[in-house]
Every structure is written in structure tokens, then in C-alpha cells.
Amino acid sequence: MIVRLMGEGQYRVDDSLQERLNELDDRAGAALEANDETELDKTLDEMFELVRREGEQLADDDLSTSDTVIPPSDTTLEEARQLMSQEGYIPDLAAI
Amino acid sequence: MAGLMSRTSTLVKAWISKLLGQAEDPSVTLDYSYERQREQLQNVKRGVADVVTAKKRLELQTSKLEQEVVKLESQARQAVGAGREDLARTALERKALAQQQLQGLDQQASGLEQQQQKLTGAERRLAAKVEAFRTQKEVIKAQYSAAEAQVKITEAASGIGEEMADTGLAIERAREKTEDMQARAAAVEELVEAGTLEDFTSSSDQLDRELAQISAGTQVEDELARMKKEVGSGAEQKELKS
Numbered sequence: 001m002i003v004r005l006m007g008e009g010q011y012r013v014d015d016s017l018q019e020r021l022n023e024l025d026d027r028a029g030a031a032l033e034a035n036d037e038t039e040l041d042k043t044l045d046e047m048f049e050l051v052r053r054e055g056e057q058l059a060d061d062d063l064s065t066s067d068t069v070i071p072p073s074d075t076t077l078e079e080a081r082q083l084m085s086q087e088g089y090i091p092d093l094a095a096i
Numbered sequence: 097m098a099g100l101m102s103r104t105s106t107l108v109k110a111w112i113s114k115l116l117g118q119a120e121d122p123s124v125t126l127d128y129s130y131e132r133q134r135e136q137l138q139n140v141k142r143g144v145a146d147v148v149t150a151k152k153r154l155e156l157q158t159s160k161l162e163q164e165v166v167k168l169e170s171q172a173r174q175a176v177g178a179g180r181e182d183l184a185r186t187a188l189e190r191k192a193l194a195q196q197q198l199q200g201l202d203q204q205a206s207g208l209e210q211q212q213q214k215l216t217g218a219e220r221r222l223a224a225k226v227e228a229f230r231t232q233k234e235v236i237k238a239q240y241s242a243a244e245a246q247v248k249i250t251e252a253a254s255g256i257g258e259e260m261a262d263t264g265l266a267i268e269r270a271r272e273k274t275e276d277m278q279a280r281a282a283a284v285e286e287l288v289e290a291g292t293l294e295d296f297t298s299s300s301d302q303l304d305r306e307l308a309q310i311s312a313g314t315q316v317e318d319e320l321a322r323m324k325k326e327v328g329s330g331a332e333q334k335e336l337k338s
Contacts (some may be wrong), residue, residue: 008214025099068102072266083100090107090265
């Protein structure tokens, strides 16, 4: 499967990685609920490291879409909350 | 509660379908969508350039403020030399305040540096994908039936859309960080302009005036003492002669 690390690009990883990513994702969610910025930071870093270590980076001109997208590793608690809210937080490029 | 990962994936997918939904029949608008991608790439390049410019401006501002801190230190020293502990204390208090702010700015600046590097990478990836789309659209036009072309185009456009969503977010975050830093720098500058710090550094400022008065005063006293001595010894000599 293909995983996108937001801000870093896409990686092709073995499907079996999904389970470990899900575990870490649960931990990130728990950290968010507990307002624990340090733990959130650490968990996202671990997710990024896992994908980098186990995966193979896609070429820049590869047009594949990703199966899973991991938010930026330096996402703050506030940004994570926005992300989980109704509006989400991906801006339109036309507005840039 | 859904995890951050699945939520982000869902958001990106929704973003892409919104993007693709805006296009009419993609096979008819193939060249048009390529043009739009190029326009958006230009937006991204401008966005990245804006962040770089803002970062440079902040660096200048920060180094200017660092100079102010040095000035405050030397003025505090002058005040101590003049026996004005009260003035020295005020100068040092303001120096500490400015230093605290600067420290915060330094930390943020290093974060901004990382984001800038990521943005450069994102811009490179997006440019490569837009170029790949250009090549692919010619192949699609030449080789596929309308129905197949539709599927292929949607796939390719989705891949680009995902990169655009990522890049858009990266620019937005870098911009927010930059604005936050600008607000901090402006707060320090405001202190300077409101006369809190500037008072110590401009030539017409209060502390300078006081210090000038002190040193002028000292000079007057010194000269007076010297004159008294000269005149006094002259008078003594006169006395001796008479």
C-alpha cells in the first residue's frame, strides 16, 4: 500500500504495516484526548520513522494516490483538534 | 473516536473529489486541467517565495533587536559607572524582557527553517507531477477510448490533487508560523517604539539625556575642582608674596 507522510511525500510499504500504524494512531488519538502534546509528538514521530524505515519512497513524478495519509509529524494539539473538527483544515490552493 | 490518520486520509480524499468535481468532463477538459495545474503550481511557488521573504525579514528584525539588547547592556554599564543604579536597573530589566522575546523568536525561527525545507521539497514534487501529467495526457489522448481515458485521467488528476492538498497545508502552516513570529517581533518593536527600549538607544532619549547630564555634571565638577585648585593655589601664592 501507499502511505503519504504529510509534508514529506509518499512511500510504498507492505500491507502488514497497516496494523502497526493503526496501533500508533490509537495512541495518537489517546494523546489528543489527554491533551498530551509530548505524547502526540512522539507518536507521530514514531509513525513517520516506521514508514521511512520500512517503506520505499515513491518517485517525485509518480501520480498514484495514497491509501493512508499521516498528518504532519509536528502537528500541534490545536491543529489536531482542528483536524478532527467538522471543517478539517486543508486550505484551497486557489486561496494561497 | 476516529484516529488522526483515518481522519486525515478522509479529509484528503474529500478534498480531491471536491477538486475533481469542479472539472466538467475530464476528457474534454484535459488541456484545461493541465493549465489549471500549472496555475496552481505558480500559486505554490509564490506561496513558498512569500514564506522565504517573510523569514528573511524576520531574521533582519531579530538581528536589529539583538543590537538593541547590546546597547541596553552598555547603557546600563554607563549608568553604573555614573553611580545611577536606578537607571542601570531599568535598563537591565528591559534588556531581560527583550532577551526573553528574542529567545522565543529564535526557537520559532528554527522551526520555520525546517518548514521551508519541506516546502521546497513539496514544490519540487508537485512540479514533477504536473510535468508527468503533461506527458501522460498526450498518451491518454492517443491511446485510450473515451471511457478508459476518463478513468486514467481521474487517477492521474487525483494523484496531483493529493500532492496539492499536502502542499497547500504545508504553505498554510508555514504562513501561520511566520505570522506568529511577526507578531512577536512586532511586540518587541512596539516596546522599542513606545519609548520603552528606544528611550535607551536614540540620541534624544531620556536615559541618554540623564547620562549626558551626569557626564556633563561630572565634567563641570571636575573642571570646577581643577579651577578651584588653580585659583586657590594662585591666591595662596599671592598671599605668600604679599
